[in-house]
Amino acid sequence: MTSFRVGVFNGDYIGPEIMTEALKILGAISKKYHHEFVLQPLEASGEAFDKYGKHLPEHTLKAAAECDALLKGPFGGPPEELNHPKWAGVEKEAILPLRKHFNLYTNLRETKVLEPISDLSPIKPDIVSGTNILIVRELTSGIYFGPKNSTVVNGERESSDLEVYKESEIRRIARNAFTYALGRKKKVTLVAKSNVLVSSVLWREVTGEVAREFPDVSFDYMHVDNAAMQLILNPRQFDVILTNNIFGDILSDEASVLSGSIGLFPSASLGDSSFGLYEPIHGSAPSIAGKNIANPISAILSAALMLRYSFKCEQEALDIERAVETVLQNGYRTEDLALSASSSQKVVGTREMGDLIAKEIR
Numbered sequence: 088m089t090s091f092r093v094g095v096f097n098g099d100y101i102g103p104e105i106m107t108e109a110l111k112i113l114g115a116i117s118k119k120y121h122h123e124f125v126l127q128p129l130e131a132s133g134e135a136f137d138k139y140g141k142h143l144p145e146h147t148l149k150a151a152a153e154c155d156a157l158l159k160g161p162f163g164g165p166p167e168e169l170n171h172p173k174w175a176g177v178e179k180e181a182i183l184p185l186r187k188h189f190n191l192y193t194n195l196r197e198t199k200v201l202e203p204i205s206d207l208s209p210i211k212p213d214i215v216s217g218t219n220i221l222i223v224r225e226l227t228s229g230i231y232f233g234p235k236n237s238t239v240v241n242g243e244r245e246s247s248d249l250e251v252y253k254e255s256e257i258r259r260i261a262r263n264a265f266t267y268a269l270g271r272k273k274k275v276t277l278v279a280k281s282n283v284l285v286s287s288v289l290w291r292e293v294t295g296e297v298a299r300e301f302p303d304v305s306f307d308y309m310h311v312d313n314a315a316m317q318l319i320l321n322p323r324q325f326d327v328i329l330t331n332n333i334f335g336d337i338l339s340d341e342a343s344v345l346s347g348s349i350g351l352f353p354s355a356s357l358g359d360s361s362f363g364l365y366e367p368i369h370g371s372a373p374s375i376a377g378k379n380i381a382n383p384i385s386a387i388l389s390a391a392l393m394l395r396y397s398f399k400c401e402q403e404a405l406d407i408e409r410a411v412e413t414v415l416q417n418g419y420r421t422e423d424l425a426l427s428a429s430s431s432q433k434v435v436g437t438r439e440m441g442d443l444i445a446k447e448i449r
């Protein structure tokens with residue numbers, strides 16, 4: 088029996104509800120494939136702030152470093168409390184430092200239009216159907232981490248955030264993007280803004296050099312404004328999109344709605360080892376917390392990505408993805424997926440969705 092140590096951040100608001108379902112699925116996988124998952128609870132964000140006055144305490148980072156991978160629920164508070172110290176610092180005190188501390192520079196966000204729910208897409212089915220895009224987003228550098236400054240110049244407030252990339256930071260993630268493309272449709276599109284930004288010129292140069300190391304993968308380039316438009320006009324043209332931190336943040340939200348709900352999508356954040364952080368791409372949805380209506384599929388598919396990338400359990404990951412598709416195929420929907428009400432659909436709660444997927448795995 089193989090044993091894996093999984094660090095678990097429950098997250099805020101709907102976080103604990105959807106994590107419970109992800110762990111239910113890991114339990115089903117453990118039974119079927121005889122793996123042991125040792126769960127290590129990790130304190131961060133709202134609960135850590137209440138207890139220790141810190142969003143990411145030192146002891147949490149230490150315990151996380153002992154794990155083989157981290158499974159994380161969404162962090163964050165309700166919009167009306169965003170200036171409260173409990174929530175104001177979540178991004179800068181917990182989310183970004185967690186990524187940086189473990190050097191998780193490659194963020195993978197895959198948008199797949201799942202056939203059973205392709206009618207949920209706001210885009211016409213003949214345009215979106217068959218879409219499958221992997222966004223490879225740089226996660227530990229660029230404008231999120233570059234020097235910041237706020238000052239007063241001639242009596243006026245002035246602020247700046249700097250976009251800074253080193254050649255080595257671009258090269259390592261570009262190589263990862265081309266490697267993922269080899270296992271897909273063998274196409275990488277670099278998205279940047281090289282008509283204006285010198286940092287984008289560097290991305291183009293370095294990625295062009297990396298492309299020559301991968302003669303079997305086709306490489307093209309698109310300015311980010313055009314890419315935002317092409318994602319809606321003709322999403323099937325994309326296979327792997329490689330981009331910087333901030334463009335990847337924006338384009339991944341845009342791409343996620345092609346499928347109809349952001350409640351479906353997981354992400355993986357990886358560094359140079361098999362260690363990784365796995366989490367939904369959506370937020371903590373305070374308005375629907377505690378009602379058993381949140382969609383747990385994003386957390387469940389995050390567990391599948393953990394099995395694939397950190398534990399090299401491809402079969403198990405595919406089993407979870409198949410189970411999710413089958414349950415959707417059978418007409419079961421959480422509320423977010425049931426907007427176009429039809430009589431063949433059965434609306435179920437968070438727990439029931441988890442049960443159905445677990446049953447499908449057994």
Ligand code: IPM
Nearest residue numbers: 178179182183335336339368
């Ligand atoms: C994301 C989020 C974060 C980001 C925020 C919460 C800091 O939007 O993971 O996409 O911008 O990276």
Ligand code: MG
Nearest residue numbers: 336337340368
């Ligand atoms: Mg985002």
